Amino acid sequence: MADISNSTSTNSAQAVKAGGLMAWLEPQQNRILVLAALAGIALALPLILNNYAMEVMSSVWFYVVLCLGLNIVVGYAGLLDLGYAAFFAVGAYTTGILTSHFGINFWLTIPVAIFFSICAGVIIGGPTLRLRSDYLAIVTLGFGEIVRIIARNLEITGGASGLIGIEKPSIMGFELNEIQHFYYVFLLLAILACFISYRLQHSRLGRAWQYVREDEDAAEAMGINRVGIKLYAYVIGAIFGGVAGCFFAAKMTAISPETFMFQQSVLILLGVVLGGMGKIPGVIIGAFALVLFPEVFRELGSMRILVFAVVMLIIMLYRPEGIWPAKK
Amino acid sequence: MALLEVKNLMLSFAGLDVIKDLSFSVENGSIASLIGPNGAGKTSVFNCLTGFYKPNDGDIIFDGNRIVRKKPHKITKHGMARTFQNLRLFKSMTVLDNVMSGMHCRTKAGPIAAVLRHGAQQREEAETKKFCQECLEFVGIPEFEDHISSNLSYGNQRRVEWARALATKPKLLLLDEPAAGLNHDEKQQLIALIKRIRDELGITILLIEHDMGLVMKVSEKITVIDYGQKIAQGNAEEVQNNPKVIEAYLGKEEEEIA
Amino acid sequence: MSLQDILLQQLANGLILGSFYALVALGYTMVYGIIKLLNFAHGDLYMIGAFCGFLVLSLISAVVGDSWAGLLCSMVLSMIAVGLLGVLIQRIAYQPMLAAPRLSILITALAVSMILSNSVMAFTDGEFLAFSTDLGFDGVELGNVFVTYTQIVLVAAAAILMVALYLFVHKTLYGKAMRAISIDKDACRLMGINVNKIIALTFFIGTSLAAAAGIMAGSYYGSIHFFMGFVIGLKAFTAAVIGGIGSIPGAMLGGLLLGLLESYGTQIPFIGTEWKDVFSFGILILLLVFKPTGILGQTEIERM
Incomplete structure (x- = not known):
């Protein structure tokens, strides 16, 4: 017994030494304090930023939603999805088509988009999640391409030029048409995404994802249906992407197939890997880096993906847990 | 029979x-x-x-x-529950989390319950935790519940596997x-x-x-x-x-x- | 043209396309067989092969010309160069990751793929380059169908490479070591096989075959582009899965089959060329649902 208490105390002493900030963040009230401060800053930002900066920040919150969605698939369930942009496209095109061709109210398109995202998730995930994880990676890659090609070639999706004139949504007669409005919409979505991610991670389902990620066979032996659990992750990720797509269409009022290329999926994945797979603060940092880096280093232009790819390689080789430090 | x-x-x-x-x-x-x-x-x-x-x-x-x-x-x-010849614990998780995996098939909460955290979900979580602590008690290692499982001695890791199997009832x-x-x-x-x-x-x-x-x-x-x-x-x-x-x-x- | 002519024409097209797929699929399958890694960068190495061939050809064409002799020289040189690049990638990026979780090595491979394609994009400004050769337009007429000598030579060259590979894997000691490693790496180490050397050799061969396909495709289609490896990487993977991943004859068979399926598939009404890729990915998904082990693959048995 003496041994045990000894080793725990040295452990915690090391933890304090290793990361003062992380140790300070350990108690719940400190964390709530930090979150409240950050939320306050985020809410106040429109007062001090110009329109250009507002655009960039809206984009940051938007990528936070997408990255958190993909994080459920990659970070929580340990599945590599290389066609995540396809779900984003499903949501964007559902809203685009329903509002511009059928004049349906924007808010009503969201449940429809969720429905289609679930369908797409089940159709792709259902059969492939039984197989080895690398098959899923390549099938999702193929699926991403299929969705883009379909969008390019159908009349209803507007072909290669895409859809234009998508109606801006309004809340009780108040039309969302300025960048400030969308800033708050995306901020709200990002907060909601954090909340849902957090609750999922710390639940029966979240634990099951971790079991399956660590040892599939042992998890299966403990009575966990690995295919079912992975499908949950895949479909929930799809819903995040789909809903983000709806709001993307509403903000841009125009969408085209090129927005949903393979590079888009890779960018979202990069955000997840960069900050730290499976860790909400890490993924948020990743999304920030993803959007802000090219804005700060504008002269890089089309080289930015190259720089990102090199960074991704270095992270995988030397710091696989990402920017955000791992627990313990 | x-x-x-x-x-x-x-x-x-x-x-x-x-x-x-x-x-x-x-x-x-x-x-x-x-x-x-x-x-x-x-x-x-x-x-x-x-x-x-x-x-x-x-x-x-x-x-x-x-x-x-x-x-x-x-x-x-x-x-029917089993243990493995070579230990197959969830290595980076705590002992209690390991044991809780056994209760997965005896509980129900899905994604919506996880997000809402309503009464039934909270009761279920509490019961799961309590039962798993009892399992650890039974195999004689209740003091280790918050330890990372791979840090335990070999003998105690075996006990975690046992508790985990018992948790499947x-x-x-x-x-x-x-x-x-x-x-x-x-x-x-x-x-x-x-x-x-x-x-x-x-x-x-x-x-x-x-x-x-x-x-x-x-x-x-x-x-x-x-x-x-x-x-x-x-x-x-x-x-x-x-x-x-x-x-x-x-x-x-x-x-x-x- | 009569139906028979169309069928014959598509047979020729399908064989060419299928040869390219098969050559690329071989590398996929060999690497997968030996270290169980889906090398996402493999399609990009095909692209690098095409650019390397282009570069070598423009350097040596003054001496040997840009006809068959020039193409052959540049092909051999690029196969060696790109093969070495493949080994280098394996050493830098994959070797340290072999013990890491599967997800990590897949992301690493993806990063390598992006680095390769985006470097070439940076050098070429994303433009198409004309891969000009002087191979002539002579050929033979089969009924109403005209098949050029270039097409015949390319298919024959692919066949020679594949036969050579098959003989290498099944008749030499190195080939035997490769097959042994794919079954049990640790046992091979105990038997005194230099596992790292054989893995490097596998990468060298797989990559140089992809490079060969890249040069052949470049000279056949006449233009090269930094993004040309992306779709063929996907298709070659499909081909490898059709044949049964890990199986070398499977990759050849799968490649040819996919090439033929695509060229005939585009003749079916409502499946025009714009739907070609949807058609092959559709096949991939259906296949994974109904027969994930492919035609020649074996079911894996996991020991607890």
Whole structure:
């Protein structure tokens, strides 16, 4: 017994030494304090930023939603999805088509988009999640391409030029048409995404994802249906992407197939890997880096993906847990 | 009444017969063993029982259900739990989290409950935690619940596996070489623990073991297999004196060893 | 053209396309067989092969010309160069990751793929380059169908490479070591096989075959582009899965089959060329649902 208490105390002493900030963040009230401060800053930002900066920040919150969605698939369930942009496209095109061709109210398109995202998730995930994880990676890659090609070639999706004139949504007669409005919409979505991610991670389902990620066979032996659990992750990720797509269409009022290329999926994945797979603060940092880096280093232009790819390689080789430090 | 009945089980990989026409049964409330020399096919039998291998032919009846060719997680839900020959803990998770994996198939909360955290979900989480703490208590390591499982000693990691299996609320517990890597004292504790699981929790036990001493001490019925076939069956004394068993274990020149 | 002519024409097209797929699929399958890694960068190495061939050809064409001799020289040189690049990638990026979780090595491979394609994009400004050769337009007429000598030579060259590979894997000691490693790496180490050397050799061969396909495709289609490896990487993977991943004859068979399926598939009404990729990915998904082990693949048995 003496041994045990000894080793725990040295452990915690090391933890304090290793990361003062992380140790300070350990108690719940400190964390709530930090979150409240950050939320306050985020809410106040429109007062001090110009329109250009507002655009960039809206984009940051938007990528936070997408990255958190993909994080459920990659970070929580340990599945590599290389066609995540396809779900984003499903949501964007559902809203685009329903509002511009059928004049349906924007808010009503969201449940429809969720429905289609679930369908797409089940159709792709259902059969492939039984197989080895690398098959899923390549099938999702193929699926991403299929969705883009379909969008390019159908009349209803507007072909290669895409859809234009998508109606801006309004809340009780108040039309969302300025960048400030969308800033708050995306901020709200990002907060909601954090909340849902957090609750999922710390639940029966979240634990099951971790079991399956660590040892599939042992998890299966403990009575966990690995295919079912992975499908949950895949479909929930799809819903995040789909809903983000709806709001993307509403903000841009125009969408085209090129927005949903393979590079888009890779960018979202990069955000997840960069900050730290499976860790909400890490993924948020990743999304920030993803959007802000090219804005700060504008002269890089089309080289930015190259720089990102090199960074991704270095992270995988030397710091696989990402920017955000791992627990313990 | 037999809790588990294996009838004419056949398993072959790439034309090689691993299990040949194997039949045996485990009585409800008993402690039974499956023994045999290295490579006799013991673990393969376990893998067939728990659904990890699909036998080519034969039948497995567990608690009145045909479980042959069912998925492992469904079999666990029917009430069969197992431990692994080489530890298969969720290494980076805490001991309590490890044990809670066993309760997964006995609980229901889905994604919506997780997000809403309504009363039923909170009750379920609390009950899960409480039951798993009891399981840790039962195997004798309640003080380690917040430790990362891979930091525990080998003997204690084995106990975590046991607690995890108990948390599935099994009717039958399959133990794959539970004494492997344990010292003499730990083996004595293991024997006591096996008996307590049966006597206090009423769980039937089937174990695979190399350690003959341990098998002879705890089991009421022993099935001996070699090359995937049953060669003997009976209580400790009957099996020990069976010439076929002696031959399988020691080879034909047993007088040299004696 | 009669139906028969169309069928014959598509047979020729399908064989060419199928040869390219098969050559690329071979590398996929060999690497997967030996270290169980889906090398996402493999399609990009095909692209690098095409650019390397282009570069070498423009350097040596003054001496040997840009006809068959020039093409052959540049092909051999690029196969060696790109093969070495493949080994380098394996050493830098994959070797340290072999013990890491599967997800990590897949992401690493993806990063390598992005680095390769985006470097070439940076050098070429994302433009198409004309891969000009002087191979002539002569050929033979089969009924109403005209098949050029170039097409015949390319298919024959692919066939020679594949036969050579098959003989290498099945008749030499190195080939035997490769097959042994794919079954049990640790046992091979104990038997004194230099596992790292054989893995490097596998990468070298797989990558140089992809490079060969890249040069052949470049000279056949006449233009090269930094993004040309992306779709063929996907298709070659499909081909490898059709044949049964890990199986070398499977990759050849799968490649040819996919090439033929695509060229005939585009003749079916309502499946025009714009739906070609949807058609092959559709096949991939259906295949994974119904027969994930492919035609010649074997079911894996996991030991607990």
